[in-house]
Amino acid sequence: MRDDVTVNAADIARLADVGRAAVSNWRKRFDDFPQPVGGTATSPAFSLVEVEGWLRRHNRYVEVAPVERLWQRLRSATDDLRLGEAVGFAGTVLLRLQREPGLDEKTLFVEMRETAPYGLDVDAGLVAAIVEVGRAEGPAEAFDGICDRYVDLHSRRLLATPxxxxxxxxxxxDTSGRTVLDPACGIGTLLLESSGSLTLGQDVSESAARLAALRLRFHGYESRVETGDSLRAxxxxxxxxxxxxxxxxxxxxxxxxxxxxxxxxxxxxxxxxxxxxxxxxxxxxxxxxxxxxxxxxxxxxxxxxxxxxxxxxxxxxxxxxxxxxxxxxxxxxxxxxxxxxxxxxxxxxxxxxxxxxxxxxxxxxxxxxxxxxxxxxxxxxxxxxxxxxxxxxxxxxxxxxxxxxxITVLRQPDASSFSALREKAAALAKSLAATLPRLSATQRHERAMSSIGELARAGVVTILQGPLKLPGEGELPVLTTKDLLLGRAPTGRSADAPGLARVERDDIVSPIVTDSGWFPRVMTESGAVLGPQLLLIRTDPDRLDPHFLAGCLRAASSSRVRHGTSVRLDPRRAQVPRLAIDEQRRYGEAFRHLLAYEDATRALREISDNLVAAGIDGLFNGSLHPE
The missing domain is CATH 3.40.50.150 (Vaccinia Virus protein VP39)
Structure with missing residues (x-):
């Protein structure tokens, strides 16, 4: 990797899994924090190598995923206005690699440098870095990861559909198997979900249209994407x-x-x-x-x-x-x-x-x-x-x-349900106290930590991700993000296909983007398939307790959510305290009880709202009377 790859404060915050304010404080508090090597006074740029060295020295280092390193390198090779063209160039290299996996890097560099867009600093090292990530992750997966980061960076300009x-x-x-057109296709998000036999797209942005065409090719679509204003041209x-x-x-x-x-x-x-x-x-x-x-x-x-x-x-x-x-x-x-x-x-x-x-x-x-x-x-x-x-x-x-x-949406219960709701609320309230674990206060102290990336390399955990799209209708149950939020049985359905992630009992499942109410859960049943936008972490139970790990993931994500931000979960960066397995199980049991208490209070709150509404309406309209 070249040593001139730069990152800004927001990048450092993401790499270290902290807020931007923490990076600002580090710059003020630590004399040895790296000095800017570029950028502007309001948005300085720092050497990625120097930042990684500083994070290691201060025990704050989080392993940087290969695709993240490549992304930062692409950003350093051009300015943000031409970044879409840089992403497109990376896609062209990866597409060539997908077609000829055995092609050597030198030959690829000679071919690709002639097609590099104006303003992109292309050298043999950049092409080699793209090839390295493509071979490690798979060309399509690597390009999807780069595009995801591009969308995150330029979300206000690209306006990609969720x-x-x-x-x-x-x-x-009902687009599957049909000819599908998107006349304002952006980077192709809608067409990628279409499963169309022929996909047609047009976008006013040349770089967006190019990315859309590349993404569709990576995923095997027969497609035609044009540049231009669909209404005028x-x-x-x-x-x-x-x-x-x-x-x-x-x-x-x-x-x-x-x-x-x-x-x-x-x-x-x-x-x-x-x-x-x-x-x-x-x-x-x-x-x-x-x-x-x-x-x-x-x-x-x-x-x-x-x-x-x-x-x-x-x-x-x-x-x-x-x-x-x-x-x-x-x-x-x-x-x-x-x-x-x-x-x-x-x-x-x-x-x-x-x-x-x-x-x-x-x-x-x-x-x-x-x-x-x-x-x-x-x-x-x-x-x-x-x-x-x-x-x-x-x-x-x-x-x-x-x-x-x-439309009149009937959200309030009928007064006749008041008695049943009252019994449910009373029984649930009675059981709440028994759910809470007993916890004792102690002096806070620093703990030795391991990242989940390190645990994965050691074989302690396995990380799987749901597909971008499911293969189609079938009888296989699919766990969706909504199912995870509501704690209900899987409601999705899919046909079987190679590569689908099967959920097993004691697996930890979390949405990729966590927000208020969206937190990891430990699965109690096996057999479902992992749906899109979900991550699955499977532990070796003899070395890592799943409830303990779920609690650690919850602590990391809820801290960010309390500060008003959604978190795109990169599980390899999450930190886990190093505890003996018996100690993990004690903590895991406490985490499990706390999360069960949260589910119970959420259910009680919903029942209580319905109970009060039914009681007030019944007293007002005469269908209920005080005893």
Missing amino acids: RDVARLMARIG DAFAGEQAEVVICNPPFSERGWGYEELTSDPRWEYGLPPRGESELAWVQHCLAHVRPGGTVVIMMPGVAASRRPGRRVRGNLLRAGALRAIITLSAGAAPASSGAPDLWVLRRPEAGVAPPSEVLMVDAGEDLALAETAWQAFCSSKGLPQGSDAVRIIDLLDEEVDLTTSRR
Whole structure:
């Protein structure tokens, strides 16, 4: 590795698993902290080698994963404005390696240096570092890791759709095995979840389009990705796909209103100047075959803004708009509010337009969105939180399609359930005291630590990760992130395939990104498959107690969450105190009781809320009376 690879304060904080304030304090408190070697006064850059040496000397070193080293090297080889091109270059090298695994590094360097983008400092060492990580991790996995870090760094600019939302959009669109188009594809997140037989993409950013094309090739997709503004310079003019999925940019003022006024795509009315999203809706409909499906992310306000009521009304009258599904805030990175998914079907000649549209208030329950859509399509009973609304009832002066105005979500229990809830609350409250462990105060002292990366190299733990996408429908139970949060049995289903991670009893499972309420759990049942966005850590129980390790992971993640940050879990960096196995088991039992107490109090809180609501309503309406 070259010794001129640099890192900034945020990088150091991530490497050492501390906050940025800690790095600032180290610079002030320790005279031997490395001096900046570049950057600016407000964002200095430090030598990675010097920083690693300092961390080791001060017993703060966390093993740097090979892909992390490569990422820092790529960042040091160019500036942040050209970083996407550097990531693309790494992808080109890795793709060449995937096609010819035996190719030697010198030959590869000679071939690749001629294709290096302007401004990227390419030498034989950089190509060798890319090849080394590609051979260790696998070319596709290595490129996925680099892209993940690129998205994390430029999240505000790239606006990548969360993978669970992308998966939902693909499933609602029934994209598997079909020709799929995303006209605002970014780096290809939606298309990667599609399992389409042919994937077509376009993006205004040249570097994003290049990354999308590379990612699709790595994962075996037949694809075509173009660069350009889809509204102004449509690369697929005249072409129609079977499904279009899209998460377009929101609130674009300069989307081309003046120059596109007479465009034939505006079949349902000229989109108002301030309603760029309605232009994207009609662009998507123009590119789907009759009877084909469009699933598009929309800002919540697009359902009710007055200037767009004419287009919304025409979409309803034609039967093109089939569903509006409201998600939780943050589901669309372009918006801080709760976005909607609009599901549309291009009308077919000779087919009568439908009389109802589905509305779903899904929030964070993405399974509800899919269940409601499937039930609506098959004319089955709809789940709570959804409703089939008559189109004629929506065609008033405002054409307001806000789901909260049309759906009554019954969250409060009936007064008749008061007695049963009271008994449950009393029994649960009585059992709480017995759940708490007895802990004695003692003087705090520093403990010798080992990283999980070190334990993995010693064979004490094995780390597995859920796949980016599952192979398809089947009978194999899948543990999902929602199952883990709620502590329930696996609800997902998948076909069997090589490489799936099977969950065993006493495995520790955690979401890759931990937030409030999202913490590691020790599994009590075997047999399920690990779902996407989940990590599994399996211990040698004779050397490391699983409940002890789960408690240590919980301590690390909850500390960060209390300070208001989500944590992307890199298990190899997590620290574990070095204790004898008998001592671990004592601590592990205490951790287990504390986490059981937390689950019980959470359940009691939910029952208590329902109990109070049922009691107050019953007393008010006369269905309950004091004894």
